[in-house]
Amino acid sequence: MTLPRRDYRAVIVGGGVVGLYTAHHLARAGAGPVLVVDRGYLSSGASGRNGGGVRQQWETRATVRLAREAVEAYRRFGRDFGFNIWFRQSGYLFLAETPAELGRLRAVHDLVRSEGLPSEILDPDGVAAHLDGIAPNATIGGTYLGSDGTLFPFPAIWGLYEAVRSAGVDVALGVEAVGVDVANGRVAGVRTSDGPVAAPVVVNAAGGWSGDFSRRAGLEVPNVATRHEILATEPLKPFLDPMVVRVSDGLYFSQTMRGELVGGLTLPHPPGTSAGMPSSPRFLGAMASALVRLLPRLASVGVLRAWSGFYDDTPDGLPVLGEDPRLPGFVHANGFGGHGFMLAPATSRRVARVVLGEPTDLDPAEFSPARFLGPTPRVAAERLQLG
Ligand SMILES: Cc1cc2nc3c(=O)[nH]c(=O)nc-3n(C[C@H](O)[C@H](O)[C@H](O)COP(=O)(O)OP(=O)(O)OC[C@H]3O[C@@H](n4cnc5c(N)ncnc54)[C@H](O)[C@@H]3O)c2cc1C
Structure with missing residues (x-):
């Protein structure tokens, strides 16, 4: 593709949900010409490979507040963008197997309630009321928040893509950002596979590849890409409302409106993106055992497909948001x-x-990238990296 112009107010690297939503907010604010470049196709990154879970149960107050605002945005998505993203607020159910896990969930529950969200603590009977067919003694209790839910990622990406393009944003698919031009100590432009572009600001929204792109700009960052696998089963008669998350092994799954169970679990893979995004028999085995241990009647359910994508992890589990003090722009x-x-x-x-x-x-x-640069201790950490 040939870029339609060579100077922009901002260039966004990455056309996933983060890059497109940022472009949307910039367009709404009347920022001027904005370019989004993505070297892949729409939804080729994690935004087209995820479980669609949307929850407000978190360990840090700031994350609860951001997620709550996001829930409101997704509730309005159909009205704002004219696309049905199938956002269903049918709850998130966290499961504990040990008193320590339940204690951790109780702390989350207290925080979430202090933010005015009606989280509930459940005993095993309360859990069973949300999870038909749960194995005996599979849990000692959990938490539930009914306004959490799931959405279908693809129409969300499609809706954002159409919206930003109608608002005048240029979205260049198949165009790679290969470097950053610097003049007078700040960003002056972006070098792309389609030639250079002048811009005073570049936004690194490259998901699992964000560390690579920061390094292309000469910035060392602690982000680490980790591969996560996920699968979808054959469709089953609807029996499950909430997204279910087990604390011990990170098992998570929900039932889509098409009847499939979609979910994964935490399985360590070597860090980095070099191995690509395959799926493995090891995952299929681990996921099948984890699911059947919780819901024995799923033992004979077939798997339709499996895939993987990259998480973009930080040392404290919180995202990196803001200008890099080492390179203005x-x-x-x-x-x-x-x-x-x-x-x-x-x-x-x-x-x-x-x-x-x-x-x-x-x-x-x-949230600032500066939190990883100096000797200053970090003040918060978000460890509820599950489901
Ligand atoms: C298996 C799995 C399950 C998940 N489940 C959930 C869930 O239930 N709920 C939830 O909220 N999140 C979930 N996530 C995480 C979520 O999908 C990601 O956090 C989110 O999609 C990140 O969006 P992004 O736009 O930052 O990145 P991406 O969607 O990965 O987009 C980044 C884009 O940058 C492009 N790119 C990279 N480098 C360059 C370059 N140099 N030049 C040009 N383009 C470049 C890539 O092609 C890619 O399209 C899950 C992720 C995975 C992998």
């Missing part, structure tokens, strides 16, 4: 781990303000 919108879809509407609104030089309510100690 280089703005991070990355490090979302396994939860960027559910945070993107809220974080992107703030990142757009950063691009425009406007203040935000983001606490730099929690």
Whole structure:
């Protein structure tokens, strides 16, 4: 593709949910010409490979607030973008097997309730009321929040893509950002596979490849890409409302409106993107045992397909949002781990303000890239990296 122009107010690297939502907020703010480049196709990154879970149960207050704002945005998505993303607020059910896990969930519950969200603590009978067919003694209790839910990622990406293009944003698919031009100590443009582009700001929304792109700009960052596998079963008669998440092994699954169970679990893979995005027999075995241990009647259910994608992990489990103090004009919108879809509407609104030089309510100690640079201790960590 040949880029339609050579100078922009901002270039966004990555056309996933984070890049497109940021472009949307910039267009709404009347930012001027904005370019989104993606070297792949629409939804080729994690935004087209995820479980569609959207939850507000978190260990840090800031994340609860961002997720709550995102839930409101997804509730309005049909009205705002004219696309049905099948957002169903049918709850998230967290399961504990040990008193320590239940204690951890109780702390989350207290925090979430202190934010005005009606989280519930459940005993095993309360869990069974949400999870028909659960094995005896499979849990000692859990938490549930009914306004959490799931959505279908593809129409969300499609809707954002159509919206930003109608608002005048240029979206160049199949175009790679290969480097950053610097003049007078700040960003002056982006070098792409389609030639150079002048811009005072570049937003790194490259998901699992964000660390690679930061390094292309000469910036060392602690982001690590980790591969996560996921599968979909054959369709089953509807029996499950909430997204279910087990604390011990990170098992998560929900039932889509087509009847398939979609889910995964935490299985370590070597860090980095070099192995690509295959799926493995090891995952299929581990996932099958984990599911059947919880719901024995799923033992004979067939798997339709399996795939994988990259989480973009940070040392403290919080995303990196804001301008890099080492290179003015280089703005991070990355490090979302396994939860960027559910945070993107809220974080992107703030990142757009950063691009425009406007203040935000983001606490730099929690979100700024500077938190990894100096000896200053980090103040918060988000460890509920499950489901
Ligand atoms: C298996 C799995 C399950 C998940 N489940 C959930 C869930 O239930 N809920 C949830 O909220 N989140 C979930 N996530 C995480 C979520 O999908 C991601 O956090 C989110 O999609 C990240 O969006 P993004 O736009 O930052 O990145 P991506 O969607 O990965 O987009 C980044 C884009 O950048 C492009 N790119 C990279 N480098 C360059 C370059 N140099 N030049 C040009 N383009 C480049 C890539 O081609 C890619 O399209 C899951 C992720 C996985 C893998």
